[in-house]
Amino acid sequence: xxxRAIDNLELxxxxxxxxxxxxxxxxxxxxxxxxxxxxxxxxxxAFAEGVKIANPELEVIVVSGDGDIAAIGGNHLIHACRxxxxxxxxxxxxxNYGMTGGQFGPTTxxxxxxxxxxxxIGNLEHPFNLVKLAAxxxxxxxxxxxxxxxxxxxxxxxxxxxxxGLSFIEIVGACPTEYGRMNRLGDGVEMHKHLLEVAExxxxxxxxxxxxxxxxxxxxxxxLDIEKPEYTAVLREAQEKVKE
Amino acid sequence: MPExxxxxxxxxxxxxxxxxxxxxxxxxxxxxxxxxxxxxxxxRMPELGGAYVQYEDEIASITSVIGASWTGVKSMTATSGPxxxxxxEAVGLAVMTETPLVLxxxxxxxxxxxxxxxxxxxxxxxxxxxxxxxxxxxxxTPASVQEMFDQTVQAFNLxxxxxxxxxxxxxxxxxxxxxRLVIPDEKDLKLEYRKLPTGPxxxxxxxxxxxxLVPPMALxxxxxxxxxxxxxxxxxxxxxxxxxxxxxxxxxxxxxxxxNADKIIDLxxxxxxxxxxxxxxxxTPSRSAKKAIKDARSEGIKVGMLRFKTVWPFPEEAAAQIxxxxxxxxxxxxxxxxxxxxxxxxxxxTPVHLMTKPAGMPQLPNEILDKIKEVDSL
Numbered sequence: 001x002x003x004r005a006i007d008n009l010e011l012x013x014x015x016x017x018x019x020x021x022x023x024x025x026x027x028x029x030x031x032x033x034x035x036x037x038x039x040x041x042x043x044x045x046a047f048a049e050g051v052k053i054a055n056p057e058l059e060v061i062v063v064s065g066d067g068d069i070a071a072i073g074g075n076h077l078i079h080a081c082r083x084x085x086x087x088x089x090x091x092x093x094x095x096n097y098g099m100t101g102g103q104f105g106p107t108t109x110x111x112x113x114x115x116x117x118x119x120x121i122g123n124l125e126h127p128f129n130l131v132k133l134a135a136x137x138x139x140x141x142x143x144x145x146x147x148x149x150x151x152x153x154x155x156x157x158x159x160x161x162x163x164x165g166l167s168f169i170e171i172v173g174a175c176p177t178e179y180g181r182m183n184r185l186g187d188g189v190e191m192h193k194h195l196l197e198v199a200e201x202x203x204x205x206x207x208x209x210x211x212x213x214x215x216x217x218x219x220x221x222x223x224l225d226i227e228k229p230e231y232t233a234v235l236r237e238a239q240e241k242v243k244e
Numbered sequence: 245m246p247e248x249x250x251x252x253x254x255x256x257x258x259x260x261x262x263x264x265x266x267x268x269x270x271x272x273x274x275x276x277x278x279x280x281x282x283x284x285x286x287x288r289m290p291e292l293g294g295a296y297v298q299y300e301d302e303i304a305s306i307t308s309v310i311g312a313s314w315t316g317v318k319s320m321t322a323t324s325g326p327x328x329x330x331x332x333e334a335v336g337l338a339v340m341t342e343t344p345l346v347l348x349x350x351x352x353x354x355x356x357x358x359x360x361x362x363x364x365x366x367x368x369x370x371x372x373x374x375x376x377x378x379x380x381x382x383x384x385t386p387a388s389v390q391e392m393f394d395q396t397v398q399a400f401n402l403x404x405x406x407x408x409x410x411x412x413x414x415x416x417x418x419x420x421x422x423x424r425l426v427i428p429d430e431k432d433l434k435l436e437y438r439k440l441p442t443g444p445x446x447x448x449x450x451x452x453x454x455x456x457l458v459p460p461m462a463l464x465x466x467x468x469x470x471x472x473x474x475x476x477x478x479x480x481x482x483x484x485x486x487x488x489x490x491x492x493x494x495x496x497x498x499x500x501x502x503x504n505a506d507k508i509i510d511l512x513x514x515x516x517x518x519x520x521x522x523x524x525x526x527x528t529p530s531r532s533a534k535k536a537i538k539d540a541r542s543e544g545i546k547v548g549m550l551r552f553k554t555v556w557p558f559p560e561e562a563a564a565q566i567x568x569x570x571x572x573x574x575x576x577x578x579x580x581x582x583x584x585x586x587x588x589x590x591x592x593x594t595p596v597h598l599m600t601k602p603a604g605m606p607q608l609p610n611e612i613l614d615k616i617k618e619v620d621s622l
Contacts, residue, residue, distance in 0.1 A: 014466065014469075015465055017464045017465070029471065030471045030473070030482075030483075033469050035314070035463075035464035035465060035466070035468075035469060036469075036470070037311070037314065037464075037472045037473075038471065038472065038474065038475065039307065039310075039337065039474070040307070040333055040337050040474055043303065043304070043307040043334065043337075045304075046299070046305075046308050046311070047307050047308065047310060047311035048311060049297070049299075049304070049308050049311065050269065050271060050297075050307065050308030050309060050310065050311025050312035050313075050315075050319070051311040051312065051314065051315055051464055053269070053295045053297055053308070053312065054268070054311070054312035054315040054316075054317040054319065055315040055316075055317070055464065055465055057465065058315070058464060058465045075300050075301065075304070076300065076304050079304070235290070235295055238290045239290045239291075239293050239294075241290075242287065242290045242291045243291065243293070
């Protein structure tokens with residue numbers, strides 16, 4: 001979806017920077033033939049902010065997982081949203097820490113099983129709803145799609161890249177190997193079929209109503225597209241104001 | 245800009261040094277006793293067309309500095325011990341991805357929150373051993389406001405030349421003392437910049453080093469594409485779990501500092517030529533030591549000082565050499581002994597005495613003088 005979005009927008013590939021963190025989605029930056037950087041766990045957004053502020057001409061895209069972006073990197077996510085800095089964050093949510101073998105994470109639903117919330121205990125915690133989190137933290141473009149809604153997802157990533165502000169796009173994916181197996185959600189094909197069945201498109205719905213219940217209803221769509229002064233633009237104005 | 249003279253504190257001298265070196269990006273988080281650097285930068289950076297960015301924590305600060313550096317902009321952060329503790333994982337990332345950056349640590353009392361407004365030299369081992377894995381670091385130890393400026397410029401030069409993070413390790417006293425500062429005419433400053441790749445982009449190998457063991461650095465947004473990762477990687481930048489790739493990479497990363505140690509290390513020899521006792525010191529205690537040495541000399545004691553302006557890479561050869569020349573070595577530092585153990589390891593059979601004070605006020609000249617007399621009587 002990201003590659004298609006870059007291609008559809010006919011961006012100069014040299015000016016695109018792809019940054020990722022650690023985890024299953026962490027390797028994605030390496031699949032792009034441009035300037036790419038694979039940070040430490042949770043720090044992709046912080047790295048991306050430095051890049052964008054130091055060279056605002058670049059299109060900076062962060063792609064990483066829910067654990068990376070919302071747990072260890074959660075602080076950077078909310079503060080980057082608050083700054084409204086012009087980067088595009090694509091968060092692939094597969095509801096668990098897949099690469100380390102399937103432990104519960106910040107998006108694992110209550111009572112669901114994982115390697116660290118085993119049967120019969122289940123997850124003691126409650127999940128973040130990432131689009132609510134991003135929207136309430138100050139992002140100016142917020143959307144959610146499932147991995148099977150590739151065209152819509154691509155379109156949102158295009159909009160996110162074009163948006164002068166912080167864009168947050170959640171892509172709900174499946175981890176049949178770990179999360180699916182432990183919660184008896186079926187194989188990869190079944191899980192993706194399920195995503196298509198429960199995805200409910202509600203463009204324009206206020207973000208705080210964008211519910212995500214894996215079993216019954218995953219509200220998808222564009223929930224926020226607003227204007228707000230963007231950080232690097234405001235910084236340029238400040239530089240003009242105090243120029244020696 | 246022509247030469248300027250200021251009466252200012254070490255923290256601000258360091259900030260001005262960074263600006264003179266061409267630094268255009270500061271990512272930071274307020275912390276005593278380094279806050280004055282951030283405050284100064286918050287106005288000076290935009291004045292010069294640069295960015296002061298205040299992050300949510302020290303982890304974001306330094307990681308953003310790494311990001312900014314990869315666009316070709318000279319970048320820095322400044323903090324104190326607790327902040328450095330948070331930054332050390334990213335220091336490892338900067339070492340591994342060979343990212344030039346400068347980290348100023350205005351050292352305060354520790355461990356933990358310690359004494360935020362009081363000085364100490366408790367963080368000497370931290371930059372060298374604090375991040376995991378085998379690596380080398382460069383750390384400079386200024387002892388005056390002028391050196392805060394000069395050695396911050398030097399820190400940028402070394403970081404650019406060797407593509408590595410460089411620490412300026414200043415005790416709080418140096419950070420907050422006020423002295424005359426001469427900022428040289430910009431034409432008189434020797435500034436260095438990282439090697440950039442030449443040649444066809446399709447043949448570019450981002451981590452293939454030249455003979456100096458340093459690879460040319462592609463910038464984000466250029467036609468040279470790369471994948472940089474904290475994972476062990478080969479010359480192409482591709483991750484590898486092969487043993488030989490790990491050995492080759494970490495050996496080169498270590499050797500690019502160690503093999504150039506003589507070019508990096510900066511020392512001051514003070515009254516050493518006929519000395520029987522050598523004081524080894526750095527930062528503020530070295531100022532007290534100078535006074536103590538002059539006083540001891542007036543009483544006929546042959547004593548001098550080897551002052552470390554660089555603590556990493558450790559001046560091992562210089563310590564060994566002086567140990568062969570004198571009868572006793574006294575290490576005067578503001579901690580419970582850090583450089584002391586390194587000197588001891590390098591000094592063979594020459595006795596090494598520790599003269600320490602791990603608290604706010606550095607050793608006074610008369611305290612060091614007493615130690616010199618005590619050692620002289622042995």
